[in-house]
Amino acid sequence: MSERMKRRPTSIDVAERAGVSQSTVSRALAGSEVITEATRARVLRAAEEIGYFVDERAARLRRGSTGTLAVVVICRPGESAADINPFSYMLLGSVCLAASERGFETLVSFQAREEQFFGHYEERGWADGLVVIGTTTNRAAWDYFRGLEKAERRVVYWGSPFDDLEWVRSDNRAAGRLAVEHLLAQGYRAPCFLGAIDSPQHQFAERYEGYCEAMRAAGLEPCLVPTRDGATREEEGAAAVGAWLDQGGGADAIFAACDAMALGALEALKHRGVAVPGEIGLAGFDDLPAARFAQPGLTTIAPDPAAAGSLLVDALFNAGEGAPLRRVSVSLTPRGSTAR
Amino acid sequence: MSERMKRRPTSIDVAERAGVSQSTVSRALAGSEVITEATRARVLRAAEEIGYFVDERAARLRRGSTGTLAVVVICRPGESAADINPFSYMLLGSVCLAASERGFETLVSFQAREEQFFGHYEERGWADGLVVIGTTTNRAAWDYFRGLEKAERRVVYWGSPFDDLEWVRSDNRAAGRLAVEHLLAQGYRAPCFLGAIDSPQHQFAERYEGYCEAMRAAGLEPCLVPTRDGATREEEGAAAVGAWLDQGGGADAIFAACDAMALGALEALKHRGVAVPGEIGLAGFDDLPAARFAQPGLTTIAPDPAAAGSLLVDALFNAGEGAPLRRVSVSLTPRGSTAR
DNA sequence: CTGAAAGCGCTTACAG
DNA sequence: CTGAAAGCGCTTACAG
Incomplete structure (x- = not known):
């Protein structure tokens, strides 16, 4: 009984047992x-009986x-699994789910250090495309992936610092406008923007543009909280807002370019006894x-x-057929931090 | 020039260009x-010049x-990427990182519904093992994976409800003891346990056992907040603590089996005006x-x-060589919710 | 140290 | 509707 051998069954084993040819097995199973x-x-039935799966x-x-x-x-170099931005995880989950719905498996890799950078999944026969x-x-990672673009390859980026690459992004301008409109509706009069607008993170700049549009539309002058460096976005936010308060502050609300920065800002505000939402309103982006669970809710x-x-996923595989949608619509969730 | 053709280069192309045999190319590259x-x-050099990668x-x-x-x-059926427990994501990241360090790629799949259940990665030639x-x-998912165990297969589980399967877990008893010891040191006198101890989630029961041990060691009687169902762990926690308070409560601290439940509990406590940590101390598990960012910090x-x-990952590949470590050590991070 | 040859287990023209 | 045969691009005994 060849079926009883320890080696894994092949389509030939199934063919023998079913009394057909290998071609027929392949066609039937496909x-x-x-x-x-x-x-x-x-x-x-034959396949089931001998526990056969297509290799x-x-x-x-x-x-x-x-x-x-x-x-x-x-990732950032040195980051452990616990330090990775929750939004990245959520996006990862979202991509895996979407891929699965379309019948694709997902090969996942976290890359932080130069020696780990790898994007030749197609050449290796590992994948049909790359997200x-x-x-x-x-920056080094993005430069690496940009360098890959010389060859023909299916890649799509979320949050790419390079506008010439195939990207999908949030509708960041709409987000900026939403934030300002909400803050003004809540009675704030001088919302300031927190986030680096000259950084490679174009998404931040886009949110700032939307912010500016809405500010000007309301007859207000845009303003910026000067940025600071930090090991994480939270630290950046806390440091920037701390320094800004030391300089006298001068706004009654802050729209932070991301929640992590907003949460850092919130800590800095609390630390100095500034009431949120009473003295300063605070809004972020990402819905972490x-x-x-922040207090007040952000x-x-x-x-x-x-x-x-x-x-x-669609941008990856419909690259040919017309311009794919590249902007993900956004919505605002009001919580305590702007409930004045 | 066959190297100039559009098809992907093969090891034979490299061999020709380098003036060696295919075998030599394979050996050199390996x-x-x-x-x-x-x-x-x-x-x-030849490989580099024609952009060759091993298929x-x-x-x-x-x-x-x-x-x-x-x-x-x-996952839970119907859960979107944003609803998945952050701890699951963190664990996923941790496994991918560990696999990568050992030279393995990771094929990731989120499974919620019966029709999606799939574990035959080895048979399919997709993977050498499964986490x-x-x-x-x-429950349906765990039953499915348990059913797989009949065949010989390399699998390891985190949080398996079945003790007979190969598992890796936190040192949950130590966690229960740590919680009680910390709460008592903070001056609480009657810490209660929140979490289903009869559920398939043995980890909760293990935390409860540790909790009981430490309680009895301190001459105290263990007690339980009766559990409630909910769509998420948070809702479970909120519902349970809400109902418990309605019944009169009767403890001055709660050790919740997971942070998500603790955060739900925190909302319920706030909602009813119970001061944390003043009237009730609160501790969780997971470090989400x-x-x-909760207020007070959890x-x-x-x-x-x-x-x-x-x-x-090690449990997967050292399965033969002696008993692999299966308990991950835990530590307590004190925050405001127990700072009385 | 290197090469010629076989073969991993499928799918897919090509026949019939 | 089904089968015999070729071949996808590697790696690895087996020779030399």
């Missing part, structure tokens, strides 16, 4: 229309595709879980998480 | 000791292994990012995230 239902049933290594080699999507999450997400602060704007993954 | 440095350099589909087919680890994250993590509440106990991934 769901080919051309096969008789009776034959298919026989094959399926994807061989199938893909022959077929030439992989049915897999590679997802690279760019790159993660922190914009790792932590935003909900008003925040965020892209639809499911839509983000879908758009990324 | 880092075989047996190859002359001069030959290797020639091969490397892993073929390499793996021939070699018989995959160099890949499958990671399944079990299953995620919510214990999806949200725990840090005291919490957590496993070392990096260690969790390492132990899982």
Whole structure:
């Protein structure tokens, strides 16, 4: 009984047992229309009986595709799993879910250090396309991936610092406008923007542009909290707002370019005894879980998480057919930090 | 010039260009000791020049292994990427990082609904082993994976409800003891436990056992907040504590089996005007990012995230060699919620 | 140290 | 509707 051997069963084993050829097994298991239902049933049963599964290594080699999507999450060097931005994780989940719905497996890789940078998934026969997400602060990583673009390759980026690459992003200008409109509606009169607008993180600059538009539309002058460096976005936010308060502050609300910075800002404000939302209103972007549990709850704007993954995957595979959607719509969740 | 053709280059193209055989190319690129440095350099250069990468589909087919680890994250049905427990994400990151350090790629899949359940990664030639993590509440999923165990297979579970499967877990008893010891040291006299101890989530029961041990060691009687159902752990915690308070409560501290429940509990306490940490102290488990930003900050106990991934991956591949470590050590982070 | 040849387990023209 | 044969691109005994 060859079926009883310890080696894994092959399509030939199934063929023998079902009394058909290897070709027929392949067609039956692949769901080919051309096969008789009776034959298919026989094959399926034989496969089940000997615990046969198609070996994807061989199938893909022959077929030439992989049915897999590679997802690279760019991290900051030295970051451990607990330090990675929750939004990156959420986006990762969203991409995996969207890929799965479209019948793709996902090969996931977290990359932080120069020696780990790798994007040749297509050449290696590992994937049919690549989604790159993660922190914009790792400049070396983005430079590496930009360098890859010379070859023809299916890649799409979330939060790429380079406008010439294929990207999908939140509708950041709309987010900026939403923030200002909300703050003004809550009675604030001088909302300031917190976030680096000259950084490679164009998304921040886009949020700032939307902020400016809405400010000017309301007859107000835009203003900026000067940025500070920090090991994390939180520290950046805390340091910037701390220094700004030391200089006298001068606004009654802050729209922070991301929740992590807003949460840092919140700590700095509390630390100095500035009441939120009473003296200063605060809004962020990303809708991190932590935003909900902050005290007061942090008003925040965020892209639809499911839509983000879908758009990324679709952008990858519909690259040819017309301009794919590249902007994920955003919405504002009002919480205590702006409830004056 | 065959190198100029549009098709992807193969090892034969490299061989031609370097003036060696295909075998030599393979050995040179695989880092075989047996190859002359001069030959290797020639091969490397030729490969570089024509942009050659080894096709892993073929390499793996021939070699018989995959160099890949499958990671399944079990979710609750209907959960979107934004709803998945941050701790699951962190654990996922930790496993991917640990796998990468050991030279493995990671194939990630989020599974929630019955039709999606899949664990035959080895049979499919997709992976050499499988790590299953995620919510214990999806009973159908765990039953499915348990059913897989009949065949010989490399799997390891985090948070498996089944003690007979290969698992890696936090040192949950130590966590329970730590919580009680900390609460008593802070001056609380009657810490209660919040979490389902009869559920398939054995980890909760283990934390409860540790809690009981420390209580009895201190001459105190263990007590339980009756559990309630909810769509999320937070809602479970909020509902349970709400109902418990309605019944008169009767403890001056709560150790919740996980942070998500603790955060729900915190909301319920605030909602009813119970002061934390003044009237009731509160501690959780997991160290979610949200725990840090809660008001007051949530005291919490957590496993070392990096260690969790390492132990899982090691348990998978050292299964033969003696008993692998299966308990991840935990530590307590004191915050405002127990700072009386 | 290097090469010629076989073969990993599929899928897919090509016949019939 | 089904089968015999070729071939996807590697790696690895087996020779030399």
